[in-house]
Amino acid sequence: GAVVSQHPSWVICKSGTSVKIECRSLDFQATTMFWYRQFPKQSLMLMATSNEGSKATYEQGVEKDKFLINHASLTLSTLTVTSAHPEDSSFYICSAREGDRAPSYEQYFGPGTRLTVT
Amino acid sequence: QKEVEQDPGPLSVPEGAIVSLNCTYSNSAFQYFMWYRQYSRKGPELLMYTYSSGNKEDGRFTAQVDKSSKYISLFIRDSQPSDSATYLCAMIIQGAQKLVFGQGTRLTINP
Numbered sequence: 001g002a003v004v005s006q007h008p009s010w011v012i013c014k015s016g017t018s019v020k021i022e023c024r025s026l027d028f029q030a031t032t033m034f035w036y037r038q039f040p041k042q043s044l045m046l047m048a049t050s051n052e053g054s055k056a057t058y059e060q061g062v063e064k065d066k067f068l069i070n071h072a073s074l075t076l077s078t079l080t081v082t083s084a085h086p087e088d089s090s091f092y093i094c095s096a097r098e099g100d101r102a103p104s105y106e107q108y109f110g111p112g113t114r115l116t117v118t
Numbered sequence: 119q120k121e122v123e124q125d126p127g128p129l130s131v132p133e134g135a136i137v138s139l140n141c142t143y144s145n146s147a148f149q150y151f152m153w154y155r156q157y158s159r160k161g162p163e164l165l166m167y168t169y170s171s172g173n174k175e176d177g178r179f180t181a182q183v184d185k186s187s188k189y190i191s192l193f194i195r196d197s198q199p200s201d202s203a204t205y206l207c208a209m210i211i212q213g214a215q216k217l218v219f220g221q222g223t224r225l226t227i228n229p
Contacts, residue, residue, distance in 0.1 A: 034215075109162045
């Protein structure tokens, strides 16, 4: 159980275009989902936290107008990178937490999406 | 200074060796300490978690937390080539939602 999927696994887009990444919890309801960014050989950096039905909370330094997050249902969150630039190329990983009573450390990670902006 | 410091390595050891991975941290409010394994181009998977200080063992893996020194360790016994991955430590304050990760240590087990 506790499987999180991401789609697509790899995407190439041209500079200036937008790209949407989906994160789904397949066998549980995720009240909270998290979006991370990971550059090569670096750690995961939290971008934003989203709770189902409410606006995402962005970490300091993350442009909310550039990285649009929607958590419209208990099993789906989307991250849209708008007007992508080559510096947005990175590995984007989502994680999900099951319910408000789940331990805060218990987050299930998706397999990641590699974004390349040309 | 980063909240969590972890030597990125790379670390290369022969099969069967005991591996020691470590992290230090600065925020004494951290209460949960986790170790994740991440294979190349995959998401992290939780290996172990520990609450507060102490040891925890799971098969070939042992996690240790020393809150007085703000130091955590992961030991891997009888290391296997399949253990080759990046190991990330992570920490969280009780009741908070934000995991704080170390940089990750790239480990290679040579057959």
